[in-house]
Amino acid sequence: MKINYTWKHLDRSEAAEKYADEKLERVTKFVQKVVSCEVSFEAIHGEINANLKLHADGNNFNAHNQDKDIYVCIDGLEDKIISQTSKHHDKKSQH
Numbered sequence: 001m002k003i004n005y006t007w008k009h010l011d012r013s014e015a016a017e018k019y020a021d022e023k024l025e026r027v028t029k030f031v032q033k034v035v036s037c038e039v040s041f042e043a044i045h046g047e048i049n050a051n052l053k054l055h056a057d058g059n060n061f062n063a064h065n066q067d068k069d070i071y072v073c074i075d076g077l078e079d080k081i082i083s084q085t086s087k088h089h090d091k092k093s094q095h
Contacts, residue, residue, distance in 0.1 A: 001028055006040035010048070016041075016070050023078040024052075030085035031056035039077070041070065052077045054085075057092075061085060 003024060005017055020039060028034070035055040042049045047066050050073035054061040061084045065076030 001025060001034050001037055003037045003039055006038065008040065008042040010041055010043045013070065016074065019071060020074045020077075023074055024081070026078065027054065027056075027081055027085055030082070030089040033057055041073070048073050050074065050077050052081055054081060056085070057088070059088060061088075 001021075001024065003017075003021060005012075005020075007013075024037070024039075027037075031054075033056060036053075037055075038053045040051045042051075047068055048070050050065045050070070052061075052063040054063075061081055063077045063080035063084070065073045065080065067073045067076065
């Protein structure tokens with residue numbers, strides 16, 4: 001899965017991008033066709049805001065998390081997007 005990253009008011013971190021790639025790869029268990037995936041990180045008042053936009057299987061999924069640590073933000077994004085995509089997967093498989 002190809003993920004596009006955007007960094008605002010932060011220096012780009014390849015380690016954080018690699019970590020996010022590994023964490024968000026779990027999403028592919030629940031969706032078949034990923035059209036686009038965008039993750040943006042923005043520093044505001046000492047906190048990091050992380051946003052994820054995923055377009056897959058004809059649906060849009062969004063997740064947002066905020067923390068002082070970027071890795072905690074990524075973990076929160078993973079939890080939220082996995083929850084959304086697994087619910088969608090369960091609904092789709094019941095029909």
